[in-house]
Amino acid sequence: MRVPNSVYASAKRIARIPPSHRSYATPATYNAQQRDPQLADYPDVPFVSNQTLPARGWWDQQMRRNFGDPVHENDEVLSMWGPDPPVVPPRTALLHFSIAAMTFVSFGLLCNFVLLPERPTVPREYPYSGLVRELGGLEENKARDEGSDAEDE
Template sequence: MFSSVAGRVAGAASRPLAARSKTLLIASSARTRTYSAQPSDEVDPQLNGYPQLPFESRQYLPAKGWQDELMRRNYGDTLHEKDELLSMWGPDIPPIEPSTALFRFTLAALGFVTAGLVIKASVPEMPAVRREYPFSGLVTELGGLEENKARTEELTEAEE
């Protein structure tokens, strides 16, 4: 098993960088997502001769067959200029499209709202009349509104 993995790794490492990049670009062209900040094919003047690699997340690559399987790269490979976004430690790629996720979330929210409305409509009214107290709800019997307010704290001369 080790010899077959070593052979694949040695074969991948022996290919020139342009051939590996082209293979990655061809293999990933069918599943590339479009984002608002998708890089263009123009040469970036800020790279100053640094190779312009395809904008492909390492999470799309196969898990086996690399010298560094944790990062899914071979030793000596040129890093992408945005490696912190495209590495295995970058943001996770959503397993479903955002529009599909929004649609499913909306369906779930509507389901909860519908269930609440159905439950509220199916609960019967109270079979009893709510209790009513005479004299404005016992305000007079309890001493009035002014007497039932919370007492404010006042400092006495001894506490000052």
């Protein structure tokens, strides 16, 4: 059973790129892709991933191919084992990811600043600037350098 021509026709419509229309600077020209001369008389197969084709009605249902169908020159990318075509456009996916990340961050901030209860106790306070004088002063409490240990011995 062959694939209907409407599948290939819609793929050709999708793959068609309209020319650019810039009104500023130099006008852009659209150069259609040249056919690869090494392909000679090999059929021009549309650039459509096999994952987007219907699941049933194929001679080989796993690879979604019929017996004798020409293989695209980029079959390793377009086969069933190639990378998945995106279901959601990248800009929409980025928007959804940003919304989800902002939701998690705002929930964390809400828990930290709004829902966190006050301390039930008073923090401990020490006289004389936190016992600086009783512990020997700021200079005595600093960590010693490794070189100073060797000089003291």
